[in-house]
Amino acid sequence: MPEMENARLSIVEDVPVPKQLLATAKFNSPWEQVKWEKSLPQNDRTQPQYSATSKQNQSGGIVRSASLSTRRVARPRPATRPQSNPPELHSWENIRRSAFLKPPATVPENEPITPIKESFISPKSTPTNSQFNSRRSSMYEVYEKAKVRGVALHRKYWVRLLFEYSLYTLLILFVYFVLVGMPLWKGAVWWLYWVVQTKFVIQGGYAITIGLAALYAFLPLLILFEKDPPPKPEDSDFDLEKNDSNVKSTALIIPCYKSATIIGPTLKAALEIFPPKNIFVIANGNSETPLDNTEEVCRPYGVNHLWVPVGSKIVAQFAGCYAAKGFENVLLIDDDCALPPNFPIVSDRLNGKVKCVGYTIKSVGPNSSKGTFCQQAQDLEYKMSGLQRAFFGKLGSATFPHGAISIWNTEFLKQTFYEHPGFSVSEDWFFGDSCRRLGGRITMCSSVFVETETPSSVFFSGSGSRGGFGEMTIFQQRFKRWNFFFVVGMYYDLKYIMTSWKLGWWEIGAKLCVFQEVYETLIYLFAPFILPISFIVRPGFCGILLGATIGMYIVNVIIFNEIHLRLKKERISWVVLLFYYTFYKIALTVINVVSCYWSLYKYARYFAKRHPKVIEDRQAIEVILSLEQEVEHSTDENEEQLLRAQSENANAYKRLTLTRVGPDTMENWPLQSDMEQRSAHDSHSSPWI
Template identity: 75%
Template sequence: MADDNIRDSIVEDVLIPKELLTTAKFNSPWELARWEQSLPDNNRISIPAPRPRTSSNRPLSLSALRAVARPRSAIRPRGCSDPPNFQGNPFDYFAKPATYEPASPIPEKEPITPVQNAFLSPPPSSNASSPTISSEQSSLQEVYEKAKLRGVAIQRKHWVRLLFEYSIYLFLVLFVYFVLVGMPLWKGAVWWLYYVIRTKFVIQGGYAITIGLAALYAFCPLMILFEKDPQPSSETAPQSESPDLEGNMSNVESTALLIPCYKSATIIEPTLKAALEIFPKKNIFVIANGNSKTPLDNTEEVCKPYGVNHLWVPIGSKIVAQFVGCYAAKDFENAVLIDDDCLLPPNFPVVSDRLKGTVKCLGYTIKSVGPNSSKGTFCQQAQDLEYKMSGIQRAFFGKIGSATFPHGAISLWNIEFLKQTFHEHPGFSVSEDWFFGDACRRLGGRITMCSQVFVETETPASVFFSGSGSRGGFGEMTIFQQRFKRWNFFFVVGMYYDLKYILTSWKLGWWEFGAKLCVFQEVYETLIYLFAPFVLPISFVVRPSFCGMLLGVTIGMYIINVIIFNEIHLRLKRERVDWKVLLFYYTFYKIALTVINVFSCYWSLYKYARYFAQRHPKVIEDRDAVEVLLSLEKDEKESEDDVIPLDGVGALGRGLGRKLTLTKVKTGKRMSTLSTSGGWI
C-alpha cells in the first residue's frame, strides 16, 4: 500500500451528524478540553473554503471536527458567567495559530433523544415524525451524565486504596498497643479502666443504671398489644376462610409488589402463589439481579406461567434491584417491598391509607418459619420469638415517634418518597434496610408498623453449623454467617449516623423525641458490645460474686420479659412459641447472639479498612444502575431489541454486559401482555 494512503487514525473518517455536534453539551470547559484532546490528529484533512451546503454534502468527520473552533457559548458552563479566561477572544485549548469556522452555519434541529445519541444516527428529516423527550427521560439523562462524572471523581487509584487500607491496619495496631496496652512505656487505657472500677467506680450504681435502661427498653413495649386480625368475609365465617378484601381493593390497585431476588428459581414460586392471592398479576414485579449479562438461573421461566412482570438487572445488588423496581412500577402510587422467601398471608392488609402526613413508610411484623411453612428447628423457633418481640418494639416506637427502620423482609412505601430516599441512602449494599430507615427519618418521614398479621420468612436452621433448609440467594444457612458477616457489619459505623441524626435532624417536630429515644437504643447497645470485653472481665476480677449474681438477675429479667410476651401478646394472636424453646433453648440462643454481636463489632472494624478503601457511590450516582433505567425506558417506549450504551465506554466497554428482560403488563384499559427483551451485542 502506498504511503500516501496510510491512515493516521483508524477513526479519521467516522462521520458525525452535524445535528449531533450542535447538541453536544459540556458542564465545564475542562470537559470540552478533555473531549477534544481525545480526538485523533489528522494533518491530511484540509478545511474547504465556504461554499453552499446541500443535503449531499458529507458531514464533518471526527478528524475535521478538531480543527473547528467553537463559539464561546459552547464551552461556557451553563448558568455561569464568563471566567476571566473567556474575556476577549474565545479560549483556545490547543493554542493553534489559526482558527477555522465551519463551511456554513449548521441549522438548528430538535434535540435528539439519548437513544439516537447512542446510535450516532441523525434525527428524522421530518419534525412531525421525530420523537419527543419526556421530562422523566430527560431527568434520567441528566442523572446519568452526573453519575458518569461522579463515578470518575470518586475513583481512587490502586496505590491510594492500598495506602488507605494498610494505613488503617497500622492505626489499629498502634491504637491497641499505645492506647489500650501501653506497657511497658506507660499504663494504657485498660489499666486505668481497671483502676477506676477498683477504686473510684461504684459497681452497684453503674450496673443499676445499665440494667435500668435495659429494663426500660425491654418492658415498655409490652404496654401495647398487637393489632387485631383483619376481619373475615363475614362475621359468622371461620377465620380460615378467605378474608374480605373489598375495603382493601383500592389500596391494592394503587400498590405495586416489588420482589428483588437472586438465584431464586427454587423458592420464588410459593412467594408468587401467595402474592397472587392479594395482588393482580400486573401489580407484581420480580426483579432478578446478578453480576452477569445473562440471568443466573431460570427465574424468568418460573414467573412466565403466572403472568407477572419480570426484569433482569445485570448488577448484583438488592438495593439496585429495588431502585430499578421503583421506576418500573412508576404507574403505581405505593409499593410493597418483600424478600423472595416471604409468604403473604391470605388476609394480608395493604394499609397504604396509613401513609399520610409524616408517615412515609410502614413495616409489617414478621415470623420465622422452616421449610414449607413448618415451625422448623429450635433455632428457627427461637428466631420466631425474637422477630415477634422486635415487631412489638418497633410498633411501640412507631406510636410514640418512629421506628428506626422497617424490617428488610417486607415494608410499604410511597413510591415517590422512596425515590427521594435513594438521594440520601449512601448506597451500601450491606444493611440497606437500616440505611433506608435512616434516610427516611432524615427526610422527615415517620416509620410505623402494621401488626395485624405476621408475614412468614424462612430463616437459618442453626446458629453455627449448617442445617437443612431451602434458603435461596444470599440467604445464609447459619445465624453466624448471617449476622457476623452482614447484619452487624455497620453496627459501629451506624453509631456515627445515629448520633448525627440525634444531634442534627428535627424535621419530625414533636415526633422526634420518640424517634430519638428509639435511635439512642441502638447507640446504647453498640457501646455495650464495644465495652463488654473490657468491663465484664475487670468487674469479675474486682467483684466476682456480685457480678455473677448481677448477670443471673439480668438473664432472669429477660426470661420474665419473654414469658409475659409469649403468654399475653402472642397468646392473643394465637402465635405462642413452645415452652421447651422458651425455657431451655432461648436463653442460650440469646447468649450466643450476644457473643456473636460483640466479636462482629471488632471484626467489622478490621474489615472497614478494605471496604472503605474504595469509595462507594450512591445508587443515583452509579452509572450502571442509572443506565439500566435508561434501558428500561427505551424498552418500554420503543420495544426495540438492542440496547446500546449512552457512550462509547459504557458498561459494555468495561466488560459488564447489559441484558434487560422485561415482561410488562400494561395497566389501565389495556390489559394485554407485552414482552420485550434487550441486550448488548
C-alpha cells in the first residue's frame, strides 16, 4: 500500500515540462509559482536511474525513449497542485486523456516507444493522430478566419453600385479633362502631337522601341530546345511497377469543368506514365452535385475523382494539393493535355531555389491533328513562347509557367496559395508572380511538346471538341480572359521589380523578363495615340518603319522555324509561316490593344466586388476540411482494414482520402488496349475502390 500511494498516477510526470508551457502558467503571487515549480517532478534526478535501466534493457533487446520512461520511480507524489487559475492551467488528468499522450496501458512493453518530443516538433517523424489533429486544428483556425474575412470583404449592393459608377464617372472625366480638354484647354493628346511634331525625333524614338523589341525577340534564339527524351519501346509491355517507381513521388492533378467529352483521351495518355493511384481528377462547378458524367467517364480508368462544389480552377487546384497529400511533387495539367508516352517527370530539377518547372506546349486540332491554319499559327506562337521562357529561366526565372502544364514542389505550391490574390482570371500568371515573390525560380523543360487543343479560328467559331471553359475562338479566349489583367498586371510587375530581392543574383534575369511584360503593355496603351500622330507628322517614314518591323519579325520566325523546330522535327509549313502567320499576329496586336481599354472599363464592375484569397474563401476551406475529416474517419474506424489493403494492393490505399470511382466489370470497359485492361484490372482487384 505505501508503494501504491507513492506510485505515479500518470506517466506525463516523467516528461520534461517545456519552458514554453511553464510560461503560460499564471499565479496570484510569486511564492505560489515557486511552490508549484518545486512540486514538479525532477526529471534530471531520474536520468541516472533511467540510464542504468536502459543499459539493462539493451541487453534484452528493448530500447526505450529518452523522453518517456515507463519505469515508475518511487518518489513522493506532490500532495497539492496550484489551484489559483484552474481555467488557464489544464489538469494533468485532462492532458493524459488527450490524443497527444496515451496512458501506459496502451504502450506494449515489448516494443520501443517513440519520444513524445519528436511527435510534437519533429517534421521528419511519422505522421500520428496528434500531428493530424494539429494540422486539422490549424485548418479550422484558417476556416474561422476565412468566415470573419468573408464578412469583412462583403460589400452591400448599394456600395458596389456606388463604387462601379464612381469609376465610370472618373474614367469619363479623365478622358475629357485630361486627354481631350477642348474647348476648355489643350489636353494631353494635343500636347503629345505638339511634342512629336516639334520636339520629338521620330527616328530616335522608333530606334529605341524597335531595338528593345529586337533584343527580346532574337536573344532567346541563342539557345536550343533540349534533346528529345528516349522513346518508349513500342514492343515492350506496360510495366506498372516500374512506372510507379519512376513517378512515385509525383501526383497528377487535373482540374476540369464539364469535361466528360474530353477527359477520356487525357486519362488514357496519362496512364502511360502514371499509375491510377497517382492521378486526381478534380471536377468543379457551382453546384452541390456534379454538372456532367465526368465521374462515370473516369470510372473505367480507376483514377481518383473528387467533386468540388466551387466553380473555380484555382480552388480545384487548391483542393487537389490537399487531396494528393503524401506526394512530394504535383504535376498540374489541363483537361485537354495529352502527355506523350516518353513524357519526362523532371522532379529532380526542383531543388535549391527552383520551385516550379513548366513544359513547352504545342497547339493541335481534334484527335492530335495539325488542325486549321489558325491552330498551326498558334502552334508556332506557343513554341516560340516556350523557347523565350526557357531562355529567361536559365537567366533567372520565367515570368510564369503555362497554365496548361507545370510541375511544382507540393509544399511550396501550398505557400503560393497563401500569396495568390485569388483572382479566377489569369490564375497561372499570378501563380508565377507569387512564386517569384516567395523566392522561387521558374524554369522550363523543353525536351517535349505537350499537346493541347486550341481554338480553331480567330473571330468566328469553327469546329472543335473543346469542353468546359474552352473557348472556340481566339478573340473570346484572349480578349475576355487572357488579356484581362494586362493593365493591372503592370502594378504587380513594377511592385516585384522594385521590392522583391529574394532570388539573389537570379533576380537580374527575372526582372529583365518581367520588364518585357511592362514594356509590351505600355506599347499597347500608347499605340492608339503614338501611331496615328506619327503617321500624321511623318507618314512616309512611319510606313517604311512599320514595314521594317514586320519584316524583322518574319526573319525571326523563319530562323526559329528552320533551325530550332527543324532540330525538333516540328517545323511549320511555309504557307502558314509566310502568308497566314503575319496577318494572324497583326490581328492579335489589334485584339491586345483593344482588350487593354476594354478591361479598364470592366474593372469597375469586377473590383466593385472584393475578391478573397483562396485561403480566405470559406467554401474552399470547407472542401479541405471535408477531406481531412474523411482521412480521420478512415484512420479511426478502418485502421486495420487500411493496413491490410496496403499489404494486399499498394496501389489503392491513397484513394481513401477521396470520393473514389472504381472500374466497371470487364464487359463494360471502354478500353481497347491490353495495357489499359491490365491497369483497370489491377484497380478492380482492390476492395477499396
